[in-house]
Amino acid sequence: GAGVSQSPRYKVAKRGQDVALRCDPISGHVSLFWYQQALGQGPEFLTYFQNEAQLDKSGLPSDRFFAERPEGSVSTLKIQRTQQEDSAVYLCASSLYETQYFGPGTRLLVL
Amino acid sequence: AQKITQTQPGMFVQEKEAVTLDCTYDTSDPSYGLFWYKQPSSGEMIFLIYQGSYDQQNATEGRYSLNFQKARKSANLVISASQLGDSAMYFCAMRLPSGGGADGLTFGKGTHLIIQP
Numbered sequence: 001g002a003g004v005s006q007s008p009r010y011k012v013a014k015r016g017q018d019v020a021l022r023c024d025p026i027s028g029h030v031s032l033f034w035y036q037q038a039l040g041q042g043p044e045f046l047t048y049f050q051n052e053a054q055l056d057k058s059g060l061p062s063d064r065f066f067a068e069r070p071e072g073s074v075s076t077l078k079i080q081r082t083q084q085e086d087s088a089v090y091l092c093a094s095s096l097y098e099t100q101y102f103g104p105g106t107r108l109l110v111l
Numbered sequence: 112a113q114k115i116t117q118t119q120p121g122m123f124v125q126e127k128e129a130v131t132l133d134c135t136y137d138t139s140d141p142s143y144g145l146f147w148y149k150q151p152s153s154g155e156m157i158f159l160i161y162q163g164s165y166d167q168q169n170a171t172e173g174r175y176s177l178n179f180q181k182a183r184k185s186a187n188l189v190i191s192a193s194q195l196g197d198s199a200m201y202f203c204a205m206r207l208p209s210g211g212g213a214d215g216l217t218f219g220k221g222t223h224l225i226i227q228p
Contacts, residue, residue: 033215042115042202043156045215056214089154098144098163098206100216102156 004103006092012109013082021077021106025094032075034067035091043091082110113138115203117219124193124226132188132222134203144206145186151199198226
C-alpha cells in the first residue's frame with residue numbers, strides 16, 4: 001500500500017513568514033510523529049499524536065511551532081514567524097504498533 | 112533521560128564483506144524497543160530491524176541482524192555480504208513505552224557507511 005507522504009518536499013521561506021507542512025500517514029495508522037533533522041544530525045522528536053489527540057508535544061522548540069491532526073488522519077505542522085535556525089528537514093512518521101514508518105520529509109530553508 | 116551512542120562517524124568497507132555498526136544505549140526502564148534505520152542520500156528513513164527488550168532471540172531480517180547484548184546495553188547492527196547499495200547513513204534509535212513522557216524515538220548521531228567496489 002501507499003507509504004507516508006509529505007508536502008511540500010521543499011520549502012523556501014523568508015524569515016518571519018509562516019509555513020505549513022503536511023503529512024499523510026499510512027491508512028489506518030493510529031500514531032503519528034513529527035521529527036526535526038538538522039544537517040548532519042539524527043532526527044529529534046517534536047510531537048506525537050494518537051488519533052486526533054496530541055499526547056506529547058515536549059519536543060516542540062518554541063511556541064512558534066504548532067501541530068494538529070483534527071480528524072485523526074492528516075497532520076499539519078505549522079511554524080510561525082520562521083527564523084533561520086528553523087532550517088532543517090521535517091520528518092513525519094506513522095505507526096500501528098511499534099515500528100514507525102517515515103515519509104520523505106520536507107526540507108525547509110529559511111532565508 | 113535515555114541516550115543512544117554511535118561511536119563510528121564513518122566507515123569504509125569492501126563490497127561483499129560483513130559490516131558491524133555499533134550502538135550502545137542508556138535507559139533505566141526495563142521495557143524498551145531498539146530500531147535501526149537507513150537513510151540514503153535521498154533523505155528517506157528506511158526501517159531495517161527491531162528488537163524488543165524482552166525478546167529472547169536476536170532479531171534478523173534478510174541480510175540484517177541485530178546483535179543484542181542486554182547486559183552491556185549494546186545493539187549492534189550486522190550487515191552480511193555488503194552491497195554498493197548499502198552505502199548510506201545508519202541510525203540506531205530507542206523508544207520507551209508510550210505514556211512515559213518520551214513517546215518519540217531517540218536517535219543516535221548516525222554512522223556514514225561507504226561500500227567500496
